[in-house]
Amino acid sequence: MAPAVPWKLFGLAAMAVTLSLEGLLRFLRRKRPVREVLFFPVPLTCTEPVLSPGTSCSCPLPHTDSALARFLRRLLGARRSLELCVFTFSSPPLARAVLLLHHRGVRVRVITDSDYMAAAGSQIGELRRAGVVVRHNQSSGFMHHKFVVIDKRLVITGSMNWTVQATQTNRENLLITDDSVCVSAYLGEFERLWEEYDPATYEFFPEEGKN
Amino acid sequence: MAPAVPWKLFGLAAMAVTLSLEGLLRFLRRKRPVREVLFFPVPLTCTEPVLSPGTSCSCPLPHTDSALARFLRRLLGARRSLELCVFTFSSPPLARAVLLLHHRGVRVRVITDSDYMAAAGSQIGELRRAGVVVRHNQSSGFMHHKFVVIDKRLVITGSMNWTVQATQTNRENLLITDDSVCVSAYLGEFERLWEEYDPATYEFFPEEGKN
Numbered sequence: 001m002a003p004a005v006p007w008k009l010f011g012l013a014a015m016a017v018t019l020s021l022e023g024l025l026r027f028l029r030r031k032r033p034v035r036e037v038l039f040f041p042v043p044l045t046c047t048e049p050v051l052s053p054g055t056s057c058s059c060p061l062p063h064t065d066s067a068l069a070r071f072l073r074r075l076l077g078a079r080r081s082l083e084l085c086v087f088t089f090s091s092p093p094l095a096r097a098v099l100l101l102h103h104r105g106v107r108v109r110v111i112t113d114s115d116y117m118a119a120a121g122s123q124i125g126e127l128r129r130a131g132v133v134v135r136h137n138q139s140s141g142f143m144h145h146k147f148v149v150i151d152k153r154l155v156i157t158g159s160m161n162w163t164v165q166a167t168q169t170n171r172e173n174l175l176i177t178d179d180s181v182c183v184s185a186y187l188g189e190f191e192r193l194w195e196e197y198d199p200a201t202y203e204f205f206p207e208e209g210k211n
Numbered sequence: 212m213a214p215a216v217p218w219k220l221f222g223l224a225a226m227a228v229t230l231s232l233e234g235l236l237r238f239l240r241r242k243r244p245v246r247e248v249l250f251f252p253v254p255l256t257c258t259e260p261v262l263s264p265g266t267s268c269s270c271p272l273p274h275t276d277s278a279l280a281r282f283l284r285r286l287l288g289a290r291r292s293l294e295l296c297v298f299t300f301s302s303p304p305l306a307r308a309v310l311l312l313h314h315r316g317v318r319v320r321v322i323t324d325s326d327y328m329a330a331a332g333s334q335i336g337e338l339r340r341a342g343v344v345v346r347h348n349q350s351s352g353f354m355h356h357k358f359v360v361i362d363k364r365l366v367i368t369g370s371m372n373w374t375v376q377a378t379q380t381n382r383e384n385l386l387i388t389d390d391s392v393c394v395s396a397y398l399g400e401f402e403r404l405w406e407e408y409d410p411a412t413y414e415f416f417p418e419e420g421k422n
Contacts, residue, residue, distance in 0.1 A: 140380065
């Protein structure tokens, strides 16, 4: 008599092996999460290699990598959308990056603070002249956020305003993450403020309106 | 003749089942990562339920939960250490939380900005009088960070200074994470600044020293 084939045992082994392999494949295939922290200030370096890749630059500045260059590369990685919510914006290389994205067809939306958007050196006027839609607060408190959401999948937040002083002189930090809980939270805040700061709802003479 | 026992198949099945179970257990036992984002401003509420739990408060303020209360609870969760690096610090409830930790025996270290530490309403003097060690920058740029590391396992960072205006009036954000890459980065920055701002290296009359 031929020995009984232990079908049950065979089935169990096959199932367990499949499960183990599936777990192993999922483990190997998992996307590495983006977690990066950048610290400032950084010495003044040439940002042309990032902003105009492929062109050669012979300016006297050092052409080394820096936290600012890494920040610019993250921004320029945008393919579809950029939601920027920043208190003060006067950094020329960061403005160039935003304009490059706008001209490339990325949907750029900017929220800023009304008290600082027309200050000396502000880049907000440049952005508006180029056609970037900018909204701002009207309340007494500051719109003090400094975050940007890239392609609805990456958020960069921290202490740093987008100014020359912040990148070159101050002690600042930027946290970069693609954690979905964080990205959703910042996107939600952006959309809430975008609606709240809709120019259709601006009160241009709020005090007069009360009389 | 007794049927041959398929030992190899049996061993393979046992091993695969063990691996599957181990993976399942690891999945079930994994610690949920801390990812939270708090947004401000929040309406003025009573923080006594958080700062003095167990006592009753009959003040006229609302006794509801808020982003500030959640922030305070995170801080008060410290058991061993608190590394605070903040540009401006004038919020009384946040100062009370730091003092509570200091009196509880938590090792509290504070880094702040020299231009603002003696400003009206600053809580830095209160902390120093209570024995909290505070260091500050001496350079021309701002020490503009606003982050805190709790028990070397949680970091809270964002746009928000520890002021009443920030919590009650401004648009602000705080990102809370226990991601080890982020925590290590902020701890490293804290230790670098802590050494750099050691009072033993202060130059009290830097301009005179150059003559």
